[in-house]
Amino acid sequence: xxxxxxxxxxxxxxxxxxxxxxxxxxxxxxxxxxxxxxxxxxxxxxxxxxxxxxxxxxxxxxxxxxxxxxxxxxxxxxxxxxxxxxxxxxxxxxxxxxxxxxxxxxxxxxxxxxxxxxxxxxxxxxxxxxxxxxxxxxxxxxxxxxxxxxxxxxxxxxxxxxxxxxxx
Numbered sequence: 001x002x003x004x005x006x007x008x009x010x011x012x013x014x015x016x017x018x019x020x021x022x023x024x025x026x027x028x029x030x031x032x033x034x035x036x037x038x039x040x041x042x043x044x045x046x047x048x049x050x051x052x053x054x055x056x057x058x059x060x061x062x063x064x065x066x067x068x069x070x071x072x073x074x075x076x077x078x079x080x081x082x083x084x085x086x087x088x089x090x091x092x093x094x095x096x097x098x099x100x101x102x103x104x105x106x107x108x109x110x111x112x113x114x115x116x117x118x119x120x121x122x123x124x125x126x127x128x129x130x131x132x133x134x135x136x137x138x139x140x141x142x143x144x145x146x147x148x149x150x151x152x153x154x155x156x157x158x159x160x161x162x163x164x165x166x167x168x
Contacts, residue, residue: 037069038067038068038069038071038073038157038159038161039068039069039161040065040066040067040068040073040124040155040157040161040162040163041065041066041068041163042063042064042065042066042129042155042163042165043063043064043165044061044062044063044151044153044165044166044167045062045063045064045131046061046062046114047059047060047061047062047151047167047168048060048061048110048111049142049145049146050103050107050109050110050142051141051142052107052137054141055139055140055141056137056138056139056140057137057138057140057141057142057144057145058095058103058107058110058135058136058137058138059080059082059092059135059136059137059138059145059151060103060110060133060134060135061080061133061134061135061151061153061167062114062115062131062132062133063118063131063132063133063134063153063165064129064130064131065118065124065129065130065132065155065163066124066128066129067124067125067126067127067128067129068127069126069127070126070127071126072123072124072125072126073123073124073157073161074121074122074123074157074158074159075118075119075120075121075122075123075124075155075156075157075158076120076156076157076158077120077154077155077156078094078118078119078120078134078153078154078155078156079091079153079154079156080092080094080134080136080151080152080153080154081151081152081154082136082138082145082148082150082151083148083149083150083151083152084140084144084147084148084149085144085147085148085149087149090138090140091136092136092137092138093136093137093138094134094135094136094137095135095136095137097116097117097119100113100117100133100135101113103135113133114131114133115131115132115133116132116133117132117133117134117135118130118132118133118134118155134153148168149168150166150167150168151166151167151168152164152165152166153165153166
């Protein structure tokens with residue numbers, strides 16, 4: 001109270017206006033830089049399995065990847081971790097994008113091919129989402145692949161941010 005008695009009303013009003021102006025500037029800077037940070041997100045739309053032979057199976061995943069930034073996202077890597085029923089994990093082998101047409105041709109039980117393959121160096125435009133497909137081959141019977149606990153797909157941008165998509 002003693003300090004306030006030495007200040008004039010004009011000084012308090014000026015100080016209050018200054019605080020409001022500083023808060024407004026900070027809010028503007030934070031809002032204007034919102035799109036400068038890439039935080040990729042996405043979801044797994046559909047998971048399909050296919051028996052290739054007695055010991056091998058394929059896992060085909062349709063996914064949606066979103067880019068909320070003001071600049072394009074460029075894919076550096078796509079990795080999969082499959083958690084088996086017993087708790088162990090397997091990463092499988094990626095099926096090349098050029099082989100997906102043959103996979104769907106030779107195994108019609110997989111159904112329709114809804115999307116193009118997602119591969120390294122693909123781009124996601126700013127403020128847009130893309131639907132893509134990825135596939136892996138596993139050395140395990142299809143029944144083991146179907147009884148998995150979960151799959152996690154990790155998609156990394158060339159600048160470092162990562163989207164982790166998880167499904168059963």
